[in-house]
Structures are given as C-alpha cells and as structure tokens.
C-alpha cells in the first residue's frame with residue numbers, strides 16, 4: 001500500500017465519515033476544510049438504517065444513541081386539520097434492517113464524527129485550507145493547498161472531493177455545470193420540548209401535507225428539543241447558504257393550519273435555506289480523483305437521504321480502495337459504476353416526492369386516499385433504500 005496519504009477535501013458529514021472509513025481500512029488521510037471551524041448550521045437530520053448501520057460499524061453507536069432519538073413511527077397528517085392519514089412504524093427498523101432509524105441535531109452528528117476523527121491515528125485534519133491546484137507526477141498527485149497566509153504543497157496517493165453542493169473540486173476537474181435554485185425553500189427552527197403540548201405527539205416523526213407547503217417535525221437532542229422544518233415555494237431566490245426568515249410570511253401562509261400554527265408562532269427564530277437541485281452528474285471519477293456526497297449528487301431533502309448517501313459513498317469508497325489499494329483509479333471507476341445509479345434513483349424519487357407533497361386540491365384528495373390505504377405499510381416500498389448493503 002502506498003505510504004502517501006489520501007487527501008479528502010471538505011469536512012462535512014461526507015468528508016468526516018470518509019476519513020473514518022479510510023482510516024479503519026489502514027489508509028493515512030489528510031482532511032482539509034475551507035472553513036476555519038465547524039459551525040452549528042442546520043437543525044435536525046434523519047438518519048435512516050442504511051446510514052446508521054455504517055456509523056455504528058465505525059464505533060459511533062454509543063455516542064449517537066445518547067444524542068439521537070428513535071421515533072416510534074412516521075405519521076402523515078393533513079396540514080390544515082391535522083387529521084391522521086397514515087402511521088407507519090419506525091421502531092421496527094432495527095429488526096427489519098439491523099439498525100435504528102434515528103433523528104439527531106446535525107451539529108451533534110458533526111461533533112461526534114469530528115471527535116472520532118481527532119481521536120483516530122492516521123488522520124490529520126487542517127481547518128482553513130482548501131485545494132488550489134493538483135498535478136499528476138511520477139511520485140503521486142502534487143497538491144497545492146491554500147490557507148489564510150500561505151500556500152503549501154504535498155503529495156497524495158488519491159484525492160476525494162467531499163466539498164458539497166457547489167464543489168470547487170468538480171470545477172477543478174472541468175465540470176462547470178451548476179446547481180440551480182429548485183424553487184423550494186426550507187425553514188428550520190427548534191423549541192425546547194417543555195414548550196410543546198403533548199397533544200402534538202412530539203416523539204414521533206410527523207409529515208404534514210398542504211398545497212404548496214409541507215412540514216416535518218421530530219425530537220432531537222435526546223428528546224430535549226423539538227425540530228420543525230417547513231418547505232414552501234420560493235418566489236424570489238436569494239443566494240447564500242442560510243439566512244434568518246421573516247416569520248410573518250410563514251404565519252400568513254399557514255394561517256389555516258390550526259394545530260401546527262401555535263407551535264410555529266412560538267418559534268423564536270427561523271433559519272431559511274434555498275434548496276438547490278441539479279441534473280445528476282454523469283461523471284464523478286477522474287483517474288485517482290473522485291467526488292462524494294453532495295459534491296457528486298445533491299438530493300432535495302424530500303426523502304431525507306442526502307447525508308445518508310454521503311455516508312454510504314464513504315463506506316463504499318473505503319471498501320473498494322482496500323481491494324485495490326495501489327490503483328485508486330480502478331477503485332474510483334468501480335465506485336462510480338456502483339453508486340451513480342442508486343444516487344440518481346434517490347435524486348429522482350426525492351424530486352417526485354416534492355411534487356406529490358405539494359399537490360393542490362382536489363388532486364391532494366387522491367394522494368391522501370392512497371396514503372390512507374397504505375397506512376402502516378407506507379414505508380414497505382422502501383426496502384431498496386433502507387435495506388442497502390455493501391456491494392463490490
């Protein structure tokens with residue numbers, strides 16, 4: 001095996017998990033992150049069994065089970081009346097797929113991953129660094145890293161771009177295609193659980209459906225906080241990762257949502273994200289360089305699978321690299337071949353879910369009738385997603 005490290009660019013959920021998966025297979029890893037520290041961005045994140053079983057396999061199970069919650073069910077309700085359309089069990093995921101369905105604060109997951117990265121021999125992590133240039137030489141990939149004041153060069157055995165939706169790595173590889181505003185925006189807020197009336201059944205994951213808007217609620221922080229995400233249509237796109245939301249707009253849009261509105265009014269502030277979408281990239285791997293997570297395949301959050309896919313990517317990459325450690329280009333070509341069809345399927349299903357969730361009346365009546373009929377079997381069609389196992 002080469003003595004040179006593998007460079008991972010980007011320390012989001014994808015990059016941190018990749019570093020841990022590679023180190024577990026005996027590779028040396030250099031993880032570089034453009035930001036000078038990891039910030040507490042976002043709120044809740046759903047971690048389905050296809051992702052949680054990988055993280056448990058990395059030894060994170062204890063820490064995660066303390067920070068996460070395992071909701072009893074996925075409830076689907078009408079937004080306006082709160083009438084229950086379906087209740088599908090989530091508590092049985094451990095038995096069905098060998099791992100739990102967790103919900104967790106994104107910052108908690110990121111911190112747990114970071115703590116493990118810091119405690120793992122073989123991973124060097126640098127904040128405030130990004131990859132400025134790379135060139136293939138006889139000794140390996142010569143990498144130029146730029147920092148606040150200085151440039152440094154290093155040799156790497158392979159490079160993995162885990163640098164998110166607007167990937168600089170993809171640009172460096174010549175893919176200049178851009179993610180586009182999807183026309184959706186997500187509003188996210190949290191409340192202490194003590195402020196939530198028990199009538200809301202906050203220990204369940206609940207999806208509320210209305211015309212041109214939907215909401216998802218679930219507990220986070222070991223059940224101490226209540227997480228609420230609302231997705232609305234966005235008329236005028238505003239650039240930027242997240243911003244504070246104008247609550248009055250939300251109160252007006254949901255004025256008939258009798259059950260959820262009091263909770264929405266209680267929310268002290270809202271973070272708003274414009275959601276981006278892109279056609280699936282046709283190529284992720286370029287010899288000993290590849291892309292992973294949102295850099296390769298951003299997914300609209302209507303299946304709660306973006307981070308889960310990044311975690312699956314990380315495990316697959318490490319598994320394949322361990323098979324042909326001296327020829328990363330071979331491993332990366334196989335990785336693309338195995339992962340691209342699945343990521344594309346998730347991207348397309350998520351896009352379709354967005355349209356179905358937001359159907360106007362009277363089309364929503366047919367949708368609700370189908371959901372009612374499926375009831376506890378609502379998630380039965382998702383074995384292909386939650387029952388994922390390593391291939392290759």
Ligand SMILES: Cc1cc2nc3c(=O)[nH]c(=O)nc-3n(C[C@H](O)[C@H](O)[C@H](O)COP(=O)(O)OP(=O)(O)OC[C@H]3O[C@@H](n4cnc5c(N)ncnc54)[C@H](O)[C@@H]3O)c2cc1C
Pocket residue numbers: 009010011012013014015032033034035044045046047129130131162163164165167168169186229273275292293294295299301304305306307308309310
């Ligand atoms: C509203 C919303 C709800 C979501 N809910 C869920 C959910 O419930 N479940 C789920 O699985 N997914 C969910 N997702 C998707 C999930 O958040 C993303 O898919 C996931 O975070 C992608 O991780 P990543 O590591 O690939 O990218 P990112 O998290 O974007 O990380 C990329 C990292 O790279 C760094 N970086 C950027 N450029 C450079 C550079 N040039 N050099 C070095 N570093 C760089 C960035 O600073 C960042 O730290 C949701 C997304 C949204 C918007």
